Amino acid sequence: MSLSPRTRLLALSTSMLLLAGCGKAMDAIAAKACLEEDMSPKDDIEMCTRAIGATTDNVDLATMYLVRAQAHNELDQLDEAVADLDKAIQLDAELPEAWVERGDVRIQQEKYDLAAADFAGAIELDPEYGDAHFGQAVVFELTDRYDLARAPIERAIELFEDDLYARSEARGERCWIRAVLGVELEDAIADCDAALRADDEAYNVMDSRGLVNFRLGRHRDAIADYDRALAGDPENADGHYVRGLARRALGEAAQAEADIAKALQLDAEVAQRIAGYGVGVADVAAAVSTTAGEATP
16 A cells, blocks of 8 residues: 555655654654544554653643544544543643544443543533534434434534535434334425435435335335435445335335345344334325326336
8 A cells, every 4th residue: 555645755754753762752743643643543552652652731631532532433443532632621621622523432431321421521512513413312212212303403503604524414213214204204305305415425424315215105206315325325224124115105015025024134123113204004004095196017
């Protein structure tokens, strides 16, 4: 793997300084690289580790631990990331980025109560920190409290006004919340469309729009959405299941049962989960009467 010009220069400077015995100068380069440079996760860990060992300023140290934690997170070294974030917060408890990063890692560890506490801590430090509100909404979703997710996702979207990508991602999340709750469905479609304009390969957003279209009785559109979503994530049991319901509503029995069987093979609890969204046999029975005139391509 070839190195970037900046990384090659840094490596060359490091080698020269080591040969010259300039340890303090090397520490200064490492500190600058850790705090200011955009490097690979492995380079971040190497430079920040060197800098941490030679730095005494608590504010700088906290940031170095944060940067190293972010690198560990990118490499799926979650325990190491939490250890660094604990240290960063111990050194500088008023660093909201560290609280949010630890919340993100704890979501991956499925420690949702701890993640919620981290996002709440970040919001207390900075009420206008959009990432903290976004994280709070995600925790509510992952713990099946979608009604509580609505307020923080709205706040995140408001705060992301000047960040097009983050705002689009948050709108994709709001689309899913609305889809699950079965509310404001036309607005949910607009949210999903906005998210897909920012990232046309966001398969999770295609999945969300599929559920919205199913709820709206637009079963052809729902199937098309799930076709795209499942092309990107063929192991998505929910997608197979609701696509099967849409096909069943259109009278495409063989394809419907194949989809539903695949969904149950992937996740035996998928029917119960989807029913928890208020989607199931009753929806299909009602849909059959309203979609009888839909043409089969």
